[in-house]
Amino acid sequence: MLRGMLTLLRARLFHTPKNPFTEAGALEAFSDGALVIDGERIVAVGDAATLRGRYQSAALAGDPESYLLPGFVDTHVHYPQVRVIGAMGLTLLDWLRERTLPEEARLADLAYARALAARFVRALLRNGTTTALVFGSHFPGAQEALFEEAERVGLRLTSGLVLADRLLRPELHTDPETAYRTCETLISRWHGRSRLRYALTPRFALSCSDALLEVTGALLRAYPDVWFQTHLNESRDEIRTVAELFPWAEDYLATYERFGLVGARSVFAHNVHVREGELRRLAAAGSAVAHCPSSNMFIGSGLFSLRRHLACGVRVALGSDVGGGTGFSLLKEGLMAYQGQMLQPDGVPLGPAHLLYLATRAGALALGQEALGDLSPGRQADLVLLKPPPGSTLEEVLRHSPSPEASLGALFTLAREESVRDVWVAGVSLRAHLAGGER
Ligand SMILES: O=c1[nH]c(=O)c2nc[nH]c2[nH]1
Numbered sequence: 001m002l003r004g005m006l007t008l009l010r011a012r013l014f015h016t017p018k019n020p021f022t023e024a025g026a027l028e029a030f031s032d033g034a035l036v037i038d039g040e041r042i043v044a045v046g047d048a049a050t051l052r053g054r055y056q057s058a059a060l061a062g063d064p065e066s067y068l069l070p071g072f073v074d075t076h077v078h079y080p081q082v083r084v085i086g087a088m089g090l091t092l093l094d095w096l097r098e099r100t101l102p103e104e105a106r107l108a109d110l111a112y113a114r115a116l117a118a119r120f121v122r123a124l125l126r127n128g129t130t131t132a133l134v135f136g137s138h139f140p141g142a143q144e145a146l147f148e149e150a151e152r153v154g155l156r157l158t159s160g161l162v163l164a165d166r167l168l169r170p171e172l173h174t175d176p177e178t179a180y181r182t183c184e185t186l187i188s189r190w191h192g193r194s195r196l197r198y199a200l201t202p203r204f205a206l207s208c209s210d211a212l213l214e215v216t217g218a219l220l221r222a223y224p225d226v227w228f229q230t231h232l233n234e235s236r237d238e239i240r241t242v243a244e245l246f247p248w249a250e251d252y253l254a255t256y257e258r259f260g261l262v263g264a265r266s267v268f269a270h271n272v273h274v275r276e277g278e279l280r281r282l283a284a285a286g287s288a289v290a291h292c293p294s295s296n297m298f299i300g301s302g303l304f305s306l307r308r309h310l311a312c313g314v315r316v317a318l319g320s321d322v323g324g325g326t327g328f329s330l331l332k333e334g335l336m337a338y339q340g341q342m343l344q345p346d347g348v349p350l351g352p353a354h355l356l357y358l359a360t361r362a363g364a365l366a367l368g369q370e371a372l373g374d375l376s377p378g379r380q381a382d383l384v385l386l387k388p389p390p391g392s393t394l395e396e397v398l399r400h401s402p403s404p405e406a407s408l409g410a411l412f413t414l415a416r417e418e419s420v421r422d423v424w425v426a427g428v429s430l431r432a433h434l435a436g437g438e439r
């Protein structure tokens with residue numbers, strides 16, 4: 001939308017301008033609501049009748065029967081793993097060896113990678129995700145293909161070349177010197193361009209020598225405004241192996257700390273089997289944890305202790321972790337997070353407002369994107385518009401919903417790809433990119 005041309009978007013609105021884990025009344029809902037957008041930014045949110053009176057010249061859009069939420073923020077997802085979703089019967093290390101790493105090796109073929117990048121970006125959008133922190137490829141050409149596609153479409157993407165120099169497959173290994181040079185090139189080409197940012201991405205300590213982690217730390221010192229992502233404390237077998245490989249480390253987190261990789265721009269995926277000391281150090285560093293509930297359950301890693309993270313003040317957001325995760329929907333991750341807490345004696349009781357916060361504003365803050373994640377005036381207009389397919393169970397449940405909060409609970413429980421009608425990034429509809437079509 002052009003700056004100075006106001007658009008008034010009508011829908012049922014939900015957002016969490018406050019943190020429901022710390023403040024009451026965090027969910028703001030308008031059952032006949034509107035959003036006024038000026039160019040990239042939201043200028044007003046509220047009741048439709050009031051805003052129509054105040055912004056009479058605004059072009060009208062939207063649909064009062066639809067549901068408008070902030071665009072979702074996926075803080076952990078793997079681009080090369082689209083076609084691995086649903087690989088059953090395996091836990092982490094076997095799942096990597098048997099199904100996932102062979103597929104990741106196929107991205108050496110640039111044509112294969114380009115096609116996959118298009119599918120991956122489209123899958124995020126089709127699920128209402130407008131911002132993502134993405135594990136890229138081990139191959140620089142495939143990594144560039146992802147950046148190119150995200151730029152072409154207009155997605156907000158933070159990503160980087162995945163680094164490993166042992167224990168995967170030879171074709172996925174690099175060496176510290178090559179890793180340094182390649183990351184430098186990719187950072188100079190992509191970091192800060194369009195809506196893209198670079199994240200240094202060692203796969204996990206298990207697959208990285210001290211020298212490779214050292215080089216990652218050196219890159220982070222040389223380029224202090226790039227991001228950092230990796231895996232941490234996911235499965236018991238993984239943690240045992242990491243302890244054997246790093247006999248000097250007091251725990252898993254220490255393997256990253258020694259090389260200066262634990263800071264306020266660091267996002268650690270999983271952190272299921274975590275020790276108290278690690279939680280305290282993550283909180284002190286201001287790092288964030290990407291909680292990936294569907295992956296934790298699907299590959300049998302375990303249940304996430306949200307209570308201990310919150311008690312220590314560790315920032316938590318949601319990740320789909322495709323392909324260990326069971327799809328791209330952050331609505332589904334919200335539901336799985338809810339169920340995961342219900343299953344634990346000391347689980348945190350979550351409601352629709354918590355799920356929405358985790359899927360939107362918490363992710364934006366974890367990625368340092370203060371201007372994203374809710375619908376407050378001044379924020380970027382990153383949005384997802386949901387409407388149940390005619391005749392669907394969701395339509396029936398929503399029609400009889402007793403309250404806005406109950407409607408939001410129904411959306412998390414039942415709304416999936418089929419209900420996503422439109423997404424906007426920075427005030428621009430990306431609807432044209434949701435549809436199929438080979439490239
Ligand atoms: O869930 C995960 N998915 C992966 O691809 C991976 N690699 C290392 N550790 C991992 N965990």
Ligand SMILES: [Zn+2]
Nearest residue numbers: 076231269321
């Ligand atoms: Zn992962």
